[in-house]
Amino acid sequence: MKPLRIGLAGLGTVGVGVIRLLRENAETITARAGRPIEVVAVTARSKSKDRGVDLSATRWHDDAVSVAQDPEIDVVVELIGGSEGPARDMVETALTRGLPVVTANKALVALHGSALTRLSAENNAPLLFEAAVAGGIPAIKLVREGLAADRLHSVGGILNGTCNYILTEMRTTGRDFGDVLTEAQAKGYAEAEPSTDVDGWDTAHKLAILAGIAFQPIAFDTLPVHGIRDVTAADLTFANELGYRIKLLGMARASKDSGIEAWVRPCLVPAKAAIAAVEGVFNAVTTQGPFSGPITISGRGAGEGPTASAVVADLIDLARGADLPVWGVRNTPAPVACTSLGELKSAFYIRLDVEDRSGVMADLTSVLRDHDVSVHFVSQHDAAAGRAYLALVTHQAPEKAISAAITALSALPVVKGAPLVLKIEDSLQ
Numbered sequence: 001m002k003p004l005r006i007g008l009a010g011l012g013t014v015g016v017g018v019i020r021l022l023r024e025n026a027e028t029i030t031a032r033a034g035r036p037i038e039v040v041a042v043t044a045r046s047k048s049k050d051r052g053v054d055l056s057a058t059r060w061h062d063d064a065v066s067v068a069q070d071p072e073i074d075v076v077v078e079l080i081g082g083s084e085g086p087a088r089d090m091v092e093t094a095l096t097r098g099l100p101v102v103t104a105n106k107a108l109v110a111l112h113g114s115a116l117t118r119l120s121a122e123n124n125a126p127l128l129f130e131a132a133v134a135g136g137i138p139a140i141k142l143v144r145e146g147l148a149a150d151r152l153h154s155v156g157g158i159l160n161g162t163c164n165y166i167l168t169e170m171r172t173t174g175r176d177f178g179d180v181l182t183e184a185q186a187k188g189y190a191e192a193e194p195s196t197d198v199d200g201w202d203t204a205h206k207l208a209i210l211a212g213i214a215f216q217p218i219a220f221d222t223l224p225v226h227g228i229r230d231v232t233a234a235d236l237t238f239a240n241e242l243g244y245r246i247k248l249l250g251m252a253r254a255s256k257d258s259g260i261e262a263w264v265r266p267c268l269v270p271a272k273a274a275i276a277a278v279e280g281v282f283n284a285v286t287t288q289g290p291f292s293g294p295i296t297i298s299g300r301g302a303g304e305g306p307t308a309s310a311v312v313a314d315l316i317d318l319a320r321g322a323d324l325p326v327w328g329v330r331n332t333p334a335p336v337a338c339t340s341l342g343e344l345k346s347a348f349y350i351r352l353d354v355e356d357r358s359g360v361m362a363d364l365t366s367v368l369r370d371h372d373v374s375v376h377f378v379s380q381h382d383a384a385a386g387r388a389y390l391a392l393v394t395h396q397a398p399e400k401a402i403s404a405a406i407t408a409l410s411a412l413p414v415v416k417g418a419p420l421v422l423k424i425e426d427s428l429q
């Protein structure tokens with residue numbers, strides 16, 4: 001049997017994992033793929049680095065584009081990362097040559113997915129990226145193949161393990177964000193420059209891909225993105241008392257006007273919901289469809305083994321000759337802007353740091369009354385001397401009314417520091 005010959009760029013966590021998995025499970029993979037899958041050419045920044053795997057039988061290339069130009073390969077695997085530079089150049093070169101591409105690069109697919117899809121279609125070259133969303137969870141296969149018949153109402157979930165780890169640790173130990181972030185960096189979960197994770201961008205990249213498959217590609221720069229930096233230990237305590245957990249969610253929904261409502265932000269989810277039990281570095285992907293009903297699957301969203309498992313599953317699909325359209329449809333839909341969230345109605349959690357004296361509550365509620373925001377529940381915890389944290393839970397209100405109320409509340413002399421507003425996401429089961 002003729003092997004499927006792989007040219008692989010990037011020999012870091014995922015690249016080495018792919019080589020190990022292909023070797024360790026060679027017999028099983030060959031049986032399932034119908035032919036052997038062999039890495040025959042590689043590149044990385046350093047040729048001399050010991051990576052703990054034997055590369056003596058592979059051809060070394062000095063740059064990624066030259067791997068994509070290698071005449072003796074059948075598939076390019078891009079595991080360098082980054083939406084620009086060598087990763088993008090290599091993928092474009094391969095697709096232009098008509099070579100199938102497998103990548104784990106969510107930033108590349110989220111930002112340049114439409115242009116790459118055009119290249120893929122023009123050159124009849126498959127582009128697969130199962131590992132780009134939620135690592136070891138077969139998220140793309142779930143939505144693109146498993147749920148291909150349903151018109152989903154929503155798709156999304158907990159898509160960043162670093163944030164979920166930080167929020168879980170803050171809740172269970174009472175420590176603050178900065179403290180837990182330092183620990184997450186020391187343990188190698190968070191990047192040294194953690195903004196991609198904690199400011200929500202990694203979640204946004206993954207959500208954009210899921211939304212593109214479930215609905216239609218979205219214009220990435222129209223996606224509202226908020227991370228977890230402003231969530232405090234006090235918020236996690238309040239949420240707990242209210243019967244909720246705080247999770248960084250990325251969600252996309254088919255909106256009434258046939259657009260796509262999508263956002264990334266920390267939310268309160270009912271403690272009873274399946275997704276609330278997904279803790280630590282685990283990810284969860286959740287869907288709702290009129291025929292398929294609610295589905296939530298969880299697992300490891302990162303790491304050598306889980307991510308390599310997803311990359312190699314794509315390679316097995318290619319070896320089997322599977323014909324999988326990039327976004328699950330034959331045409332290449334143009335990206336659409338996400339719908340504005342202003343009219344979106346939801347209940348909200350508002351946390352305020354206020355002076356602790358008589359009349360403060362009257363000041364606050366008069367602002368809410370003026371913006372037609374009705375309060376469902378109030379709770380108070382002592383903060384510093386003479387100060388209190390107040391948590392308000394609102395009834396359903398349009399997001400723009402909440403935003404205007406927050407601006408007015410922030411201007412009150414009794415309110416200290418910036419209020420925090422979190423959406424209450426009651427629809428997840």
Ligand SMILES: NC(=O)C1=CN([C@@H]2O[C@H](COP(=O)(O)OP(=O)(O)OC[C@H]3O[C@@H](n4cnc5c(N)ncnc54)[C@H](OP(=O)(O)O)[C@@H]3O)[C@@H](O)[C@H]2O)C=CC1
Nearest residue numbers: 010011012013014044045046079080081086104105302303
């Ligand atoms: N790590 C994870 O758990 C997950 C990662 N991903 C994605 O997988 C991809 C790879 O991630 P990961 O393995 O963690 O990254 P690493 O940082 O561990 O590895 C990156 C690799 O790319 C190589 N590289 C960097 N620049 C170049 C270049 N100009 N030319 C050729 N090679 C280059 C590096 O070389 P050298 O080793 O010599 O420095 C290194 O081997 C990224 O897109 C990431 O987002 C997706 C899901 C999970």
Ligand SMILES: N[C@@H](CCO)C(=O)O
Nearest residue numbers: 159160161162301302
């Ligand atoms: N940085 C990501 C892993 C790669 O997708 C996370 O923390 O989930």
